[in-house]
Amino acid sequence: MGAVYLCAHEVLGRRYAVKVLRPDLAAEAELAERFRNEAIAASRIGGENVVDVLDFGAGEDGALYYVMEALEGRSLGALIAEDGPLDLPRALVLLEQICRALGAAHARGVVHRDVKPDNVFVVRLDDGTERAKVIDFGISRVTLERSGGERLTRAGAIIGTPEYMAPEQAAGDLIDHRADVYALGVLAYEMLTGTLPIVANTPVATLVAHQTRTPDAPSRRRAGIPAEVDALVLAALEKRPDDRPPSMDAFGARILAIRGGLAAPPARARMGAGALALVAVLTAGALLVVVLRARFAAPPPLAAPPAQEMSPPPPARLASVPETPPARDAPQASPPRTSRRPATRRHLDDPDASGGGLKPDPF
């Protein structure tokens, strides 16, 4: 419907991306309205995982345009096509960011309706991390409030990309934000396996297949995908919207929990259990010694010995402060254990780092 141009500001030199709707299409009221809606939807969502829209207008020839920040990087579609399926940690980081973007859209009453890898841009930041940016709200719908507070879009024309369309969207039924949850399930499947969960020979057959066919678990297409990831992706691909994760927040929370599990290496967990067992054995041994000594020790003297016969207390070595600093080449005392602990161990013993306390940014 439009073409995207990379441009530089004539005076400031700063780069922008400008999406233009051809004048002949802009003359069609419905298409012009949809293009306007696209710009408004993106600009009202905002946030770091949605493309920033800065301006909207019409050229002298009548062509409509809107101006966006210029994104440097590749679309997720190009990335999967060129590099193949993504590593699990990388995929989970990007997916969680897309959940945040779509969650923000839903909170503002916008259902994207065309979530797919080509509509997610992956930008590499200066610190080397990646950031997903959702683009192209071209067929997004601002939802209607129903009396029960439920938000739905109007039923009607079947619109979207068949390979990513929820069964209710493929059937032209009423849809809500859970159609995006389904599409994100397809996108996650593709990121992790490099394949689509459901395909058929024609677009119409694909629409039907989304309503009738049950997809394979992602781990059947690519080895090494954990069961929790299979379960999450398959839940998003449930035919009935009620059976899917109820919101993007719920989807994102499950991704964070999976990431938390990946960040706690099992070898360390086993070490922790071993260390606990050792502490338990030592404690039990110490208690036994105390009990035995109490039983078999000589009875205390009836009269306390005179004070001057008591031996002086041993020097409190731990609390003592050397008068002169140790020579530079003398062996240094070990620093306290906590300062030497590798950062990754925080997940095992820092209460802030468990579950919802995990930092959402890349580890």
Ligand SMILES: Nc1ncnc2c1ncn2[C@@H]1O[C@H](COP(=O)(O)OP(=O)(O)OP(=O)(O)O)[C@@H](O)[C@H]1O
């Ligand atoms: N802000 C941007 N910065 C850099 N490249 C962009 C930007 N927006 C879009 N692009 C590039 O242009 C391509 C097409 O953009 P977009 O998805 O908005 O349009 P489209 O799918 O062709 O449009 P439509 O679905 O409205 O016909 C994207 O896949 C992306 O590669």
Ligand SMILES: [Mg+2]
């Ligand atoms: Mg697009």
